[in-house]
Amino acid sequence: MSILRIPASADRFYEVCEFVRSRAAALGVPDSLHMKLDLVVEELVVNIASYAYPDGGGDVEVECERGFDPLDEGASGEFFCVRLRDWGLAFDPLQGPPPDVTAAMHKRDVGGLGVHLVREMTDSCRYERRQDMNEFTACFQIG
């Protein structure tokens, strides 16, 4: 099975992580990437559940591929990319302002770090709205 489609709810991100790990293993991606994959998948699935489907009741679809970076044709080396699709409200996680990670504790808001972690842990990522669908692609360099 190369595509997973399940209801998007925050407590089901483990299933997506497991699927992405199995695809990564099948595509010969090193185990050292597992924790980063888990983190990026968790943040993205939780975001979809919260913002694309604030009232619940929608699916998320997941697909993985290995190859050259589809987001940057000039980049050299191989990449493993995770692509998530949903059919909820238009939501571009990359649009928000970056958090100030140098602020003192009393000035920091509780939350808002998920997308920052996605940016930090991936080598490239892209959001696209295609008709009624959100599509987010997160890529990791593997060689």
Added chain:
Amino acid sequence: MDIANEQRGDWLLMRVGGRLDAVTAPDFDKDFQAVLDAENSHVVVDLAGLEYISSAGLRSILAAAKKIRTGGGKIVFSGLDGMVEEVFRVSGFAAMFTLYATADEAVAS
């Protein structure tokens, strides 16, 4: 996720192991509130056994730290390693909090 608490002198040592994520963070919140309710004001959170943390876990840790500081207490962290250390670093938590290599060093501080 599993949590084990231990009194070490003036410090309450809270060892957190496993995964601190969107599913388990509410359990951490509950356990930390119990630590505060028991009137502990100096807490070492040892993360040596923690293998994974996401933004949901960071949110719980920041909320816990804000609560304890509001009450005039102190919170420090120990045993950060691997991806947990990396997540603390890129989110600015490593610079914001006092970190020790081991729980023993933290309770001796």
